[in-house]
Amino acid sequence: MSKNEMSDQAEASRRPGGRSARVRADVLRSTLEALAENSASGLTVSEIARRSGVHATSIQRRWGTLQNLTLDALLTYSQEQLPVPDTGNLRDDMVALARLITAYLNTPLGAALAHAMAAVEEDPQLTESRAQFWQTRYDVTRVIVERAIGRHELAADTDHQMALELLVAPLHFRALLIRQPIEEDWIERMVDTLLHGLTAPGSTRTRPDSR
Amino acid sequence: MSKNEMSDQAEASRRPGGRSARVRADVLRSTLEALAENSASGLTVSEIARRSGVHATSIQRRWGTLQNLTLDALLTYSQEQLPVPDTGNLRDDMVALARLITAYLNTPLGAALAHAMAAVEEDPQLTESRAQFWQTRYDVTRVIVERAIGRHELAADTDHQMALELLVAPLHFRALLIRQPIEEDWIERMVDTLLHGLTAPGSTRTRPDSR
Structure with a gap:
């Protein structure tokens, strides 16, 4: 993939996919921060929702389990x-x-x-x-x-x-x-x-x- | 050191040095258990005194600092x-x-x-x-x-x-x-x-x- 193609992709991901990408980034960042502060205990979807400002139902619809979310956050x-x-x-x-x-x-x-x-x-x-x-x-x-x-x-x-x-x-x-x-x-x-x-x-x- | 010499030493450590050796072993064991359960936080001389049944003042006289005690317990x-x-x-x-x-x-x-x-x-x-x-x-x-x-x-x-x-x-x-x-x-x-x-x-x- 050339630099231009990557820029085009980045541009495309800002709109119309832009909001979705931002939400994903916010949730993953909040998950990392919650994980870093609380270790495994105390890590809940509602805590991540509170930190990221994203509805818990949206988080659950997108990642399914807390495990998928944690894994996505750590790997990303x-x-x-x-x-x-x-x-x-x-x-x-x-x-x-x-x-x-x-x-x-x-x-x-x-x-x-x-x-x-x-x-x-x-x-x-x-x-x-x-x-x-x-x-x-x-x-x-x-x-x-x-x-x-x-x-x-x-x-x-x-x-x-x-x-x-x-x-x-x-x-x-x-x-x-x-x-x-x-x-x-x-x-x-x-x-x-x-x-x-x-x-x-x-x-x-x-x-x-x-x- | 032969097996017999070791048995003699073990015998000797029961009396007259026996009580002192037993106190030391009890305190070190209690320190390890407290450390294992509480990590660093919550490790206090009074907690170790409670667990071991040895007076806090005796512990402090023998080891001085909690650090010395922890180190002695881990190394032993x-x-x-x-x-x-x-x-x-x-x-x-x-x-x-x-x-x-x-x-x-x-x-x-x-x-x-x-x-x-x-x-x-x-x-x-x-x-x-x-x-x-x-x-x-x-x-x-x-x-x-x-x-x-x-x-x-x-x-x-x-x-x-x-x-x-x-x-x-x-x-x-x-x-x-x-x-x-x-x-x-x-x-x-x-x-x-x-x-x-x-x-x-x-x-x-x-x-x-x-x-």
Whole structure:
């Protein structure tokens, strides 16, 4: 799709579809904010209606369940905030994705959402949304691994989910659990360790100035 | 220390040091339970006194601050639950540690503590305890990396904290965030990927039956 076609689409979505698109954006934003503030408990359609100024019946007609709404909100936001990098090589794609995720986790809303996802409340709706969210995130980002296989950077039978889990997990671990800052340099060393392994000589070498 | 010496010590700790040891164990257990139920908020010395049946003044005399008490409770529990494996080779040490952590995260108390550590409340006391907890855990487990360096399995300048973070993070990520079960087979493939790298052919090969 060319830039012009995208502009035409954006124009078309303002009118006559414009109001509908604005309503959708308002409801999704209110859902995220409610989720970030209240975690799973306290998330109700009427609360989202109050925040967004959109009637609860309209919300229910459009999304059906609170689960669909939560999932739509989380996925839409993460797709906006976390576009899939395409730098032309695996290492730079992984470093770029790790940087985006780090920046996302450092925003107040990104941090609040991550904490909400880690919360202990076992609302079955949120549990289901969470599983679908991560599955969709993996499906979106697996293209990084597939392109690397196409360039013969990775073996054809590489487990794409393992690759992405090992990249994404340490970032969330630091941000949510250890609360340790994630430095640029650390991201690059982590990616190099994942690519070449701990047993590769010097793969996790500490920086000269940190010894 | 032989089994007999340990029994003698256990015997001795029942009398005359027995009461003191029992009080300590009761207070630490009550602290863990209060932390698991209430997260950081609501954790007070008087609540722990109520649960343990030990006077608040005795608790304060012994531990000084709530932070010291929390840290003592978390470290004592994790040292009991997570002894450092010493199998004679790096791969088996890493697999064994990952299995212990997985089992720990699957217990109700272990899961509750991990969730409490991930909670968003920014109680400065808990923040400090959390940082000290992870630092101590890294210091305890770095011996795995040091022994591997001694056996020439890893380069002498391996970053021990990076190695342990990359091992521990995916377990917490699955248990806390994705809520995906951690299979035996997955632990072994994860460790092999960390050791040999994504770019090693077949290092993250999916199981034949899962394709």
